[in-house]
Amino acid sequence: MEKFVINGRRALNGDVYISGSKNAAVAVIPATILVDGECRIENVPDIGDVKILVDVLISMGAEVRFEDRNTLVINTRNINSHIVTYEMVKYLRASYYLIGALLGKFKQASVPFPGGCDFGHRPIDQHIKGFEALGAQVDIEHGIITAKARELKGCSIYLDIVSVGATINLMLAAVKAEGTTVIENAAKEPHVVDVANFLNAMGANIRGAGTDVIKIKGVDRLKGGATHTIIPDQIEAGTFMIASAAAGGCVTVKNIIPKHMESLTAKLTEMGIRVDEVEDSLRVWGNDKILKANIKTLPYPGFPTDLHPQMAALLCKAEGTSTITEGVWDSRFQYVDEIKRMGAIMKVEGRMAVIEGAVNLTGAPAKATDLRAGAALVIAGLIAKGTTQVHNVYYIDRGYEDMEIKFRQLGADIKRVRV
Numbered sequence: 001m002e003k004f005v006i007n008g009r010r011a012l013n014g015d016v017y018i019s020g021s022k023n024a025a026v027a028v029i030p031a032t033i034l035v036d037g038e039c040r041i042e043n044v045p046d047i048g049d050v051k052i053l054v055d056v057l058i059s060m061g062a063e064v065r066f067e068d069r070n071t072l073v074i075n076t077r078n079i080n081s082h083i084v085t086y087e088m089v090k091y092l093r094a095s096y097y098l099i100g101a102l103l104g105k106f107k108q109a110s111v112p113f114p115g116g117c118d119f120g121h122r123p124i125d126q127h128i129k130g131f132e133a134l135g136a137q138v139d140i141e142h143g144i145i146t147a148k149a150r151e152l153k154g155c156s157i158y159l160d161i162v163s164v165g166a167t168i169n170l171m172l173a174a175v176k177a178e179g180t181t182v183i184e185n186a187a188k189e190p191h192v193v194d195v196a197n198f199l200n201a202m203g204a205n206i207r208g209a210g211t212d213v214i215k216i217k218g219v220d221r222l223k224g225g226a227t228h229t230i231i232p233d234q235i236e237a238g239t240f241m242i243a244s245a246a247a248g249g250c251v252t253v254k255n256i257i258p259k260h261m262e263s264l265t266a267k268l269t270e271m272g273i274r275v276d277e278v279e280d281s282l283r284v285w286g287n288d289k290i291l292k293a294n295i296k297t298l299p300y301p302g303f304p305t306d307l308h309p310q311m312a313a314l315l316c317k318a319e320g321t322s323t324i325t326e327g328v329w330d331s332r333f334q335y336v337d338e339i340k341r342m343g344a345i346m347k348v349e350g351r352m353a354v355i356e357g358a359v360n361l362t363g364a365p366a367k368a369t370d371l372r373a374g375a376a377l378v379i380a381g382l383i384a385k386g387t388t389q390v391h392n393v394y395y396i397d398r399g400y401e402d403m404e405i406k407f408r409q410l411g412a413d414i415k416r417v418r419v
């Protein structure tokens with residue numbers, strides 16, 4: 001077990017380079033199952049969730065080699081099983097992508113019900129509805145989801161709720177189906193587009209990703225042989241932007257797609273924080289005077305739910321009372337009790353966090369309850385007076401490459417300590 005120890009109140013200055021997108025990588029890696037040839041994937045983040053998926057593919061018979069820390073070459077031609085065991089994926093939410101990929105390849109899949117962070121109820125009914133519309137029979141027994149089809153046939157699927165996971169999973173299952181599949185009310189997140197681009201580079205025919213109607217013309221095979229570069233991580237970039245705004249100083253967040261950051265940039269600007277766009281970077285200027293804000297998280301291009309806890313940490317410094325309404329998950333407020341240990345004044349009313357501003361946080365021991373809650377505690381530690389210990393760092397390592405090293409390079413006093 002490890003913890004971060006942070007001595008707060010150091011301004012952040014300099015450049016930070018953003019890694020590849022976690023939520024794109026955890027879909028692209030299972031997607032390689034559908035490809036007959038070799039796939040070369042660049043800008044893969046070196047994070048816990050990627051390591052788990054690589055181990056899953058290897059245990060299923062895939063050849064995987066790292067050309068360097070962030071470049072993976074995967075060949076799945078020797079995978080001959082459609083079965084994934086609980087032990088392989090118990091900590092991984094994105095294990096659901098193995099269902100779509102295995103179903104697409106073998107017309108059958110047997111995968112444990114997904115694990116991952118706890119945000120209350122996490123149904124996958126829209127994934128199942130889509131698999132069934134494509135012609136699969138889906139059963140859940142003893143914690144295992146089995147999907148089986150004689151033929152997968154293109155169809156029209158209207159998602160009742162905008163779901164990133166269901167949108168990507170149905171692209172995976174439909175990419176080699178007979179005929180055309182249309183996904184309506186599809187998620188528009190940048191990583192949905194990235195997965196479609198990866199599949200197209202390997203020989204798929206997917207149009208419309210990034211809009212709410214995606215059309216997938218089934219192809220006989222994905223021949224592979226191409227290189228795909230994972231997009232920059234929108235949420236890692238947002239975490240560093242928020243941290244910079246909170247800690248003061250001037251940080252240039254590099255190697256990003258500024259367009260993906262628009263909802264955050266607009267909100268920070270509204271709060272009186274200067275953000276300049278410079279090519280593939282955003283420069284954030286910390287400010288002692290931060291204005292209160294009301295935020296509602298929504299599917300892309302709305303404000304991302306995965307930046308909700310980090311934003312709550314920043315709003316402790318704002319003048320007046322702010323609110324964050326969670327519009328995606330039933331419950332994403334586990335961070336509240338932990339950040340309150342540091343003196344934050346917050347309460348949860350239904351799906352809304354009410355945050356009193358102008359509070360002087362003080363360092364304290366606290367524990368990450370999930371990935372983004374962990375990031376919020378690190379930000380709180382950076383602005384708090386004295387020493388903060390953030391426990392359960394493994395949550396943070398699931399989704400951030402070298403978080404503490406990147407903060408240290410910006411001038412933070414943060415170190416990783418064995419407990």
Ligand code: EPU
Pocket residue numbers: 022023026093094117121122123124125126127128161162163164165166187235305306328329330371372399
């Ligand atoms: N939902 C349903 N039925 C479904 C699927 C989803 O009701 O079949 C609901 C969910 O309960 C939720 C909403 O739809 O209320 C959105 O869920 P979505 O399916 O979009 O989420 P996900 O695919 O499980 C991904 C990210 C999450 C991120 C959400 C929302 C991955 C591996 N995970 O989850 O990322 O919060 O989209 O953007 O891509 C994180 O990175 O910290 C993280 C939790």
